[in-house]
Amino acid sequence: MIRWLLLLLGGALLGGIVHLATIIILPRTATRDAYARLTPIAPVNSVVPLPAPTPEKATMPFMDPAFASAICRYDLSKGPLKLSVPVSLAYTSVSFYTDKDIAYYAINDRSAGRRAIELDLMTAEQHAAMPENENVTAADLLIVESPTLTGVIQIRALAPEPGLMPKIQNAIAGAKCVQIAEPAPAR
Amino acid sequence: MRLLLGTLFALVVAAIVGLGATYFALTRGAAFGALTIGSWTAWPKTGTTEIDPYARASIARSGRLPLALGDGLTFLAKTDDNGRNLDGRCDVVLSGITPAARFWTLTLYNPEGELVPNSINRYDFTSQEIVRRAGGSFEIVVAPRASPGNWLPTGGVERYILALRFYDTAVGVATKEGREIPMPAIKTRSCP
Numbered sequence: 039m040i041r042w043l044l045l046l047l048g049g050a051l052l053g054g055i056v057h058l059a060t061i062i063i064l065p066r067t068a069t070r071d072a073y074a075r076l077t078p079i080a081p082v083n084s085v086v087p088l089p090a091p092t093p094e095k096a097t098m099p100f101m102d103p104a105f106a107s108a109i110c111r112y113d114l115s116k117g118p119l120k121l122s123v124p125v126s127l128a129y130t131s132v133s134f135y136t137d138k139d140i141a142y143y144a145i146n147d148r149s150a151g152r153r154a155i156e157l158d159l160m161t162a163e164q165h166a167a168m169p170e171n172e173n174v175t176a177a178d179l180l181i182v183e184s185p186t187l188t189g190v191i192q193i194r195a196l197a198p199e200p201g202l203m204p205k206i207q208n209a210i211a212g213a214k215c216v217q218i219a220e221p222a223p224a225r
Numbered sequence: 226m227r228l229l230l231g232t233l234f235a236l237v238v239a240a241i242v243g244l245g246a247t248y249f250a251l252t253r254g255a256a257f258g259a260l261t262i263g264s265w266t267a268w269p270k271t272g273t274t275e276i277d278p279y280a281r282a283s284i285a286r287s288g289r290l291p292l293a294l295g296d297g298l299t300f301l302a303k304t305d306d307n308g309r310n311l312d313g314r315c316d317v318v319l320s321g322i323t324p325a326a327r328f329w330t331l332t333l334y335n336p337e338g339e340l341v342p343n344s345i346n347r348y349d350f351t352s353q354e355i356v357r358r359a360g361g362s363f364e365i366v367v368a369p370r371a372s373p374g375n376w377l378p379t380g381g382v383e384r385y386i387l388a389l390r391f392y393d394t395a396v397g398v399a400t401k402e403g404r405e406i407p408m409p410a411i412k413t414r415s416c417p
Contacts, residue, residue: 072289
């Protein structure tokens, strides 16, 4: 009897390990996560508008239908990225995610404080390798460090009323994300 | 033989306990650091790099992108204030005020996170669209049939989820549960 109880206890403990292991492994093996859903529809390093969610079809679950959105799936292996998003009339935000769907940075029109949200996205290594004088001339340039080489930027703008949606979508269409040309090697 | 049987037994117990717990954690949306106010729950850390493994697993499984905390915060409600599941065949009333934010949106989803079809193609309200009372408080009727004022149609579905998202808000990781943030009350008014 005690033997079986011990086995039961051992099994339960092992079950706890199995539980933790599956929880941790799951995000690495998920084939239908947001990044995997966006990969086929978004070429690398360009802005792609996302269709507004409808009951029949939505790119991802739990999208906010009051927003016009676009994404830029990025790959920094060939150099940093320059992002510019025109600010629309109500609320504009840019959120950054790793390729494992972790949100690591977000900025909105008010915190950007300008007519457009403009920033450079690069890895910590690329940031460190930036020539110093460039750092000075671009003192007011916002630099965002990506923890991963690949990821996705989500650009969103609120349409306060449904009638304004086409206008907001037009505003978002002006967003650009382009790879910064490889700088000439420093002499 | 006894050893083999015993090992097998322990392994079966481990599989049931481990996979069962994972299944429950994912289907019930377990995550740490929940901020619960009335019927509303938010997980501020889910929109940051400090997201916990449970929230990560749940996000990966559902395929959504979490709302980054620097952008806004999502509160979800699955029940009314009496703990009764939100039923699309009933008239449910949201009333009260919201915490300070530049904008908010209220959206109705089915439990899978899809929008619910309805006759007037309204899936949400924004803070700009709502008709308010003189004091700034508001009332939104979530019901299958048309209702005067702010009507959010349910399409008659059995179960639904309400998502209240605040954009550019101070509500976040440092927010404590309590009186400092008012959330709208959810009451089921009548059921057929």
